[in-house]
Amino acid sequence: MRKKIVAGNWKMNLDYNEGLALFSEIINMVKDEATGTQEAVICSPFIHIHSLVQLSKGYSKIAVGAQNAHQEEKGAYTGEISAKMIKSTGAAYVILGHSERRQYFGETNALLAKKTDTALKNDLRPIFCIGETLQEREANTHFDVIKTQLVEGIFHLDADAFAKLVIAYEPVWAIGTGVTATSAQAQEIHEFIRKEIAAKYGQEVADATTILYGGSCNPTNAAELFAQPDIDGGLIGGASLKSRDFTDIVKTFN
Numbered sequence: 001m002r003k004k005i006v007a008g009n010w011k012m013n014l015d016y017n018e019g020l021a022l023f024s025e026i027i028n029m030v031k032d033e034a035t036g037t038q039e040a041v042i043c044s045p046f047i048h049i050h051s052l053v054q055l056s057k058g059y060s061k062i063a064v065g066a067q068n069a070h071q072e073e074k075g076a077y078t079g080e081i082s083a084k085m086i087k088s089t090g091a092a093y094v095i096l097g098h099s100e101r102r103q104y105f106g107e108t109n110a111l112l113a114k115k116t117d118t119a120l121k122n123d124l125r126p127i128f129c130i131g132e133t134l135q136e137r138e139a140n141t142h143f144d145v146i147k148t149q150l151v152e153g154i155f156h157l158d159a160d161a162f163a164k165l166v167i168a169y170e171p172v173w174a175i176g177t178g179v180t181a182t183s184a185q186a187q188e189i190h191e192f193i194r195k196e197i198a199a200k201y202g203q204e205v206a207d208a209t210t211i212l213y214g215g216s217c218n219p220t221n222a223a224e225l226f227a228q229p230d231i232d233g234g235l236i237g238g239a240s241l242k243s244r245d246f247t248d249i250v251k252t253f254n
């Protein structure tokens with residue numbers, strides 16, 4: 001049974017005190033909800049992570065992650081944060097390859113392959129994001145784009161390393177736009193991703209891989225999306241900034 005995950009991506013929102021207050025509310029609201037094979041994760045800005053980890057102690061179904069990590073282990077990279085530093089705070093996850101990082105910070109598949117290696121070496125679980133732009137979908141190249149992101153970003157891993165990944169399908173045209181992929185559109189891509197994993201690593205690995213959907217996911221559309229056979233949860237942007245909305249999405253699994 002693969003893990004179901006609802007992960008919040010706070011992006012560059014919430015100052016330190018706002019972040020701690022929201023996380024405390026979320027803990028109180030989801031602590032009795034995330035059960036069994038299910039987990040709630042908050043990926044906050046770096047400065048919140050250590051405190052959120054402290055607040056989450058004792059709640060085994062609530063985890064904390066970062067939104068990025070540097071590809072090098074350490075060194076003269078002013079302003080950057082290493083995977084080892086993140087791990088040392090007690091964080092469990094790191095988002096890698098978010099489309100905003102690809103778009104605004106020029107992150108390529110080759111760079112993301114390195115970031116993935118470094119994160120795994122430091123015992124962080126990457127939530128590896130893939131997804132096509134509107135232009136790519138309209139040109140009917142979305143399957144090729146996604147396959148290339150998989151092949152160049154993560155298919156160099158051996159099966160044991162690959163098994164530690166969570167994958168998030170986030171169509172760029174659905175992020176922050178209020179336009180969600182239909183459940184059929186999302187399922188079609190998730191099924192494609194799982195088939196590609198099966199072709200590379202075998203059916204057992206594919207069946208065990210958690211694949212999240214992200215892009216304007218909210219309490220109203222989550223149930224239908226999560227009911228699809230290959231959608232194992234969500235990566236939530238805007239709705240993770242409201243405790244009630246995020247909690248309602250977590251509760252969708254119950």
Ligand SMILES: O=C(CO)COP(=O)(O)O
Nearest residue numbers: 009175176215216237238
């Ligand atoms: O980018 C996202 C999560 O990583 C999705 O953002 P929204 O839920 O705000 O569309």
